[in-house]
Amino acid sequence: MGARAVLDACKARGVMLATAESCTGGMVAAALTEIAGSSAVVERGFVTYSNAAKMEMLGVRAATLEAHGAVSEPVAREMADGALARSRAQIAVSITGIAGPGGSDHKPEGRVCFGLARESTPTRVETVEFGALGRDKVRQAACAHALALLLSAAQA
Template sequence: MTEELAQDILTRAMSAGVTLTTAESCTGGMVAAAITDIAGSSNIFERGVVTYSNAAKVELLGVQPATLEAHGAVSEEVAAEMAEGARARAGADLAVSVSGIAGPGGSEHKPEGRVCFGLASASGTRTETVEFGALGRGKVRAAATRHALQLLLDALP
């Protein structure tokens, strides 16, 4: 399924002349890997950044320390700033970001399986949170990767 999504993204992005970038935390580059697994992806994929630590989010993507302090890394506010920072730094048309708690663990306020997504384009930024549940680390990461790819695909003309 991931390969099919990535192939569809490549086909539609090439047709529309759209470039993409990714900013990932809990998925550790899995979204970028899915896209770049497809031959020809260099035509549309600019770069992917894995910003696992808060310091990396600040240094590489321009996430504001105050946003991290106020909302935490797993928040729609941080996901928005990640996507916007990635898009601006890459000069890409479309950016997706992923930040979540793959597990094991979590807390009452931020449970395992919660993943926040950002999608930035010239028309603005939108965010969403998906509660995948305590599926286990690998399954949460795989589900988040598929969801991020679907967000990209849905945003393409």
């Protein structure tokens, strides 16, 4: 239901979306574009796995990465804002996190930061602690959460 509901809600409101993904590696864009007719809604997706890609493709500032690290709400905010600014979309979601295995005491496995940018609306950010579920499950959970954020934005 998730991806189809997002597409239906965006189509009903005449809005397009963009994704900016790090730890999910394009899973959100793939879930959306798996559905026929998604080109009416999905404007583009950015897979920015490295810090260099985040800076070059989305305009994330080096100072933000240095001060907070890639897995942080400030970086998620700049990723979402950058995706919105560098596309023709009206809604953009960003995902950056630690899918595992591994992590640290400061940034544990399963921590994922999300950004949600919309035209003429302050960008929202949040962190979800999915826990050490294993790489695949963290990525799946992050994808599902990003789709839920997009749905909420499309219905607002």
